[in-house]
Amino acid sequence: REKPKNLWQSRWGFILAATGSAVGLGNIWKFPYITGEYGGGAFVLMYLGCILAIGIPVMMAEIALGRRGRGSPLDAIARVVRENNGNPLWKAVGGMAMLCGFLILCFYVVVAGWAFAYTWKMVDGSLAATSVDALAGVFEAHNTSPWLLGSWSIVVALVTLWIVGKGVQAGVERSVRWMMPGLAVMLLILVGYALTSGGFSQGFEFLFTFDASKVTGEAFLAALGHAFFTLSLASGAILTYGSYLPDGQSIARTTFVVAIADTCVALLAGLAIFPVIFANGMSPGAGPGLIFMSLPLAFQQMPFGTVFGVLFFAMVSVAALTSAISMIEATVAYLNEKHGVSRVKASIASGVVLIAISMLAMLSFNVGAEWKLFGMNFFDILDYVTSRWMMPLGGILMVILVGYCLRSDIMRDELKLPTAGYALWLFMVRYVSPVLILVVFLNALGWLGFDPLAGWYWIAGAIGMLAILGEVLAPRVRLEFAV
Ligand code: PHE
Numbered sequence: 001r002e003k004p005k006n007l008w009q010s011r012w013g014f015i016l017a018a019t020g021s022a023v024g025l026g027n028i029w030k031f032p033y034i035t036g037e038y039g040g041g042a043f044v045l046m047y048l049g050c051i052l053a054i055g056i057p058v059m060m061a062e063i064a065l066g067r068r069g070r071g072s073p074l075d076a077i078a079r080v081v082r083e084n085n086g087n088p089l090w091k092a093v094g095g096m097a098m099l100c101g102f103l104i105l106c107f108y109v110v111v112a113g114w115a116f117a118y119t120w121k122m123v124d125g126s127l128a129a130t131s132v133d134a135l136a137g138v139f140e141a142h143n144t145s146p147w148l149l150g151s152w153s154i155v156v157a158l159v160t161l162w163i164v165g166k167g168v169q170a171g172v173e174r175s176v177r178w179m180m181p182g183l184a185v186m187l188l189i190l191v192g193y194a195l196t197s198g199g200f201s202q203g204f205e206f207l208f209t210f211d212a213s214k215v216t217g218e219a220f221l222a223a224l225g226h227a228f229f230t231l232s233l234a235s236g237a238i239l240t241y242g243s244y245l246p247d248g249q250s251i252a253r254t255t256f257v258v259a260i261a262d263t264c265v266a267l268l269a270g271l272a273i274f275p276v277i278f279a280n281g282m283s284p285g286a287g288p289g290l291i292f293m294s295l296p297l298a299f300q301q302m303p304f305g306t307v308f309g310v311l312f313f314a315m316v317s318v319a320a321l322t323s324a325i326s327m328i329e330a331t332v333a334y335l336n337e338k339h340g341v342s343r344v345k346a347s348i349a350s351g352v353v354l355i356a357i358s359m360l361a362m363l364s365f366n367v368g369a370e371w372k373l374f375g376m377n378f379f380d381i382l383d384y385v386t387s388r389w390m391m392p393l394g395g396i397l398m399v400i401l402v403g404y405c406l407r408s409d410i411m412r413d414e415l416k417l418p419t420a421g422y423a424l425w426l427f428m429v430r431y432v433s434p435v436l437i438l439v440v441f442l443n444a445l446g447w448l449g450f451d452p453l454a455g456w457y458w459i460a461g462a463i464g465m466l467a468i469l470g471e472v473l474a475p476r477v478r479l480e481f482a483v
Pocket residue numbers: 021022023024025026027101104229230231232233235237323324326327
């Protein structure tokens with residue numbers, strides 16, 4: 001068994017770092033805007049279902065794989081599979097995860113650049129416009145200049161790489177410790193304001209009223225992809241952080257803390273934003289600029305708004321940084337451990353590629369707006385390919401690996417759950433998660449062709465059949481899944 005090298009410094013180290021990775025623009029920027037686009041409550045419910053049925057079990061599996069294999073995703077998986085005399089090709093799952101994290105970062109720096117720029121804009125008065133339309137104009141004006149947009153993205157990329165080059169443990173642990181409570185307080189203040197803004201009940205209803213007509217295959221896949229994205233799964237981040245987790249710590253407990261914190265931040269962000277949107281007659285489906293066109297209005301109207309606004313965007317920027325760091329940590333750890341490249345050199349090398357690709361993503365908002373493939377600009381393509389394809393695919397391969405291909409004592413040994421807890425986890429990764437991912441994926445492609453709501457008993461039936469096959473028949477006919 002590999003000796004751990006860079007363990008987290010404190011008992012809270014992993015929880016802090018994993019929360020720092022999970023809580024980010026996914027919660028504050030992406031969750032509200034895709035919830036707006038997919039029509040509210042039904043999407044929120046599908047997303048919560050995916051967190052419970054897929055996100056939590058997959059997160060436990062990833063942390064366990066990381067800790068068992070003690071390395072970057074590719075090496076950790078290779079090692080765990082070798083311990084089982086399994087097929088070495090499984091390490092490709094780790095390689096794909098690393099690539100996925102890197103591709104996410106290529107558009108994430110652009111969004112984080114918005115948060116950075118808006119911190120500054122809160123100070124210099126450019127957000128003093130008093131209507132949603134005027135704020136939309138500010139957002140667009142910011143994006144039409146490749147120089148402005150590009151510089152902010154590069155600033156984010158450089159700060160990220162600088163921290164990663166130095167080693168993430170100490171810095172991430174320290175910054176998350178104050179950033180998380182700070183962000184929670186800011187969101188609560190915003191929700192408090194939203195309560196008085198006149199749009200609260202409408203915003204609340206939008207978020208939590210279930211409308212069956214909004215349950216489409218497409219929306220379901222978006223919710224599934226977002227569950228992976230928001231928990232930093234299938235992208236190398238959690239697996240790599242898990243490889244720094246000391247042996248004695250409970251994987252299940254940390255997973256629940258991280259998942260609950262992440263979900264609370266997303267729901268609070270929704271509760272803060274949608275009331276402002278409805279109170280000001282804005283459309284919830286306004287797209288990626290949603291929070292930047294709405295929240296500044298709230299800050300203008302509330303007492304001490306400028307102070308809160310600066311603090312809010314500053315904290316969102318820090319939250320974005322702690323996520324960005326985790327996206328590239330896998331690549332840097334890989335180059336460092338496997339090829340002996342120093343962390344600094346590994347950061348510089350990946351930084352060059354990162355900045356080049358992120359500039360293409362940035363151009364999607366100005367000169368490259370017309371460069372389209374399948375109707376999407378480059379920024380959207382990066383988001384689409386990672387969230388809709390790579391993460392669900394990586395997730396399903398990961399649950400097949402831990403559910404069927406590893407000797408069961410390995411995961412049992414890592415997870416150290418009581419019997420019933422372990423049985424539940426195994427049931428989830430063997431039957432529920434893979435069937436759901438497959439159904440959601442094929443259904444979105446139109447290959448199953450059923451309405452996900454009307455088809456729920458088919459899904460439950462498939463899970464049941466597979467469970468009976470796996471648990472009752474397979475052991476009797478001595479059909480061993482383990483490779
Ligand atoms: N979970 C992060 C967020 O919600 C994004 C992320 C994705 C981070 C993948 C790491 C890896 O903002």
